[in-house]
Amino acid sequence: MTPIQHLNSAAFSRLKLPFSEIVRAGDTLYLSGQMGVSPDTLKLVPGGLEAEAEQALRNIEAALQAHGFGMQHVVKCTVMLADMADWPAFNAIYTRFFTPPYPARSAFGANGLALGGRLEIEALAVVEERA
Numbered sequence: 001m002t003p004i005q006h007l008n009s010a011a012f013s014r015l016k017l018p019f020s021e022i023v024r025a026g027d028t029l030y031l032s033g034q035m036g037v038s039p040d041t042l043k044l045v046p047g048g049l050e051a052e053a054e055q056a057l058r059n060i061e062a063a064l065q066a067h068g069f070g071m072q073h074v075v076k077c078t079v080m081l082a083d084m085a086d087w088p089a090f091n092a093i094y095t096r097f098f099t100p101p102y103p104a105r106s107a108f109g110a111n112g113l114a115l116g117g118r119l120e121i122e123a124l125a126v127v128e129e130r131a
Contacts, residue, residue: 002025002026004023004024004025005023005024005025006020006022006023007020007021007022007023007024007029007066007067008020008021008022009021009062009063009066009067011039011040011062011066012063012066014040015040015042019032020032021063021066022063022064022067027126027127027128028124028125028126029064029069029073029124029125029126029127030124031060031063031064031122031123031124031125032122033080033120033121033122034056034057034059034060034063034120034121034122034123035052035055035056035059035113035114035115035117035119035120035121036051036052036053036054036055036056036059036117036118036119037055037059037115037117038055039059039062042115044115044116044117048118049083049086049089049090049118049119050089050092050093052117052118052119053089053090053093053094053118053119053121054093054096056119056120056121057093057094057096057097057121060074060097060121060123061097064125069125069127071097071098073125073126073127074098074103074123074124074125075103075104075124075125075126076103076104076105076106076123076124077094077103077104077105077106077121077122077123077124078105078106078107078121078122078123079094079105079106079107079108079119079120079121079122080107080108080109080110080113080119080120080121080122081107081108081109081110081118081119082109082110082111082113082117082118082119083109083118084107084108084109086118086119087107090107090119103123
């Protein structure tokens with residue numbers, strides 16, 4: 001049985017948050033939710049939903065890359081939106097980070113996201129076991 005690994009990049013560790021950046025259990029990577037915050041900070045980027053969505057997806061990409069993985073490993077995203085009317089605008093950003101066939105995805109409206117954000121994105125990824 002493969003041990004569970006808690007993967008935290010140096011940048012993430014500096015934030016001293018009470019959760020892991022990624023937890024690896026076997027071939028599955030469970031990424032903590034990402035918001036549209038500037039790297040190494042907990043400050044939302046200016047520019048509304050589009051800017052936050054792009055930054056959140058860049059944060060997912062950076063978290064994966066920090067541990068030797070990439071967006072091609074993502075198999076499922078869960079998107080929490082402060083306003084479901086932002087769904088079309090989010091999709092326009094999302095399709096710049098993934099190519100068909102797209103990962104599976106769920107979305108729901110959420111009231112009161114952390115930091116006053118417009119969205120949070122959680123991702124699951126799958127990788128082959130390394131020898």
